[in-house]
Amino acid sequence: xxxxxxxxxxxxxxxxxxxxxxxxxxxxxxxxxxxxxxxxxxxxxxxxxxxxxxxxxxxxxxxxxxxxxxxxxxxxxxxxxxxxxxxxxxxxxxxxxxxxxxxxxxxxxxxxxxxxxxxxxxxxxxxxxxxxx
Numbered sequence: 001x002x003x004x005x006x007x008x009x010x011x012x013x014x015x016x017x018x019x020x021x022x023x024x025x026x027x028x029x030x031x032x033x034x035x036x037x038x039x040x041x042x043x044x045x046x047x048x049x050x051x052x053x054x055x056x057x058x059x060x061x062x063x064x065x066x067x068x069x070x071x072x073x074x075x076x077x078x079x080x081x082x083x084x085x086x087x088x089x090x091x092x093x094x095x096x097x098x099x100x101x102x103x104x105x106x107x108x109x110x111x112x113x114x115x116x117x118x119x120x121x122x123x124x125x126x127x128x129x130x131x132x133x
C-alpha cells in the first residue's frame with residue numbers, strides 16, 4: 001500500500017475528520033473544560049477529570065482505528081491530565097493555590113504542541129506494519 005493509499009484509508013476511519021463524532025468526542029469535552037474555569041473546585045474536578053478522560057479515550061480509540069499520529073500522543077496525555085485533575089481536586093497532589101491554573105495552562109499548551117508537532121515530522125497517519133495490507 002502506498003503512502004497516499006494509507007493516508008486515504010486512515011482519513012476514512014478518522015473520527016476527528018467526521019463532523020458529528022469530532023464535535024461530540026473532542027468539541028464538547030473542550031467546552032466542558034472551558035466551563036470548568038468558572039465553577040467551584042469540586043465541580044471543576046468532576047468536569048475536568050471527565051472531559052480529559054473522554055478525550056484521552058477517544059484519542060486512543062482513534063489512534064487504533066486510523067493510525068492518527070497526534071492521537072497516539074494526545075491520548076496518554078489527556079489520560080494523565082485526567083488523573084492530575086482528579087488527584088489535585090481530591091487534595092492528593094499538592095500543586096499549591098495555583099494548581100488549577102497550572103493544570104489548565106499545561107493541558108492547553110500540551111494539547112496544542114502534541115496536536116501539531118508529531119504530525120509535522122511524522123505525517124498524519126501511521127499504521128503498524130502488521131496491519132498494513
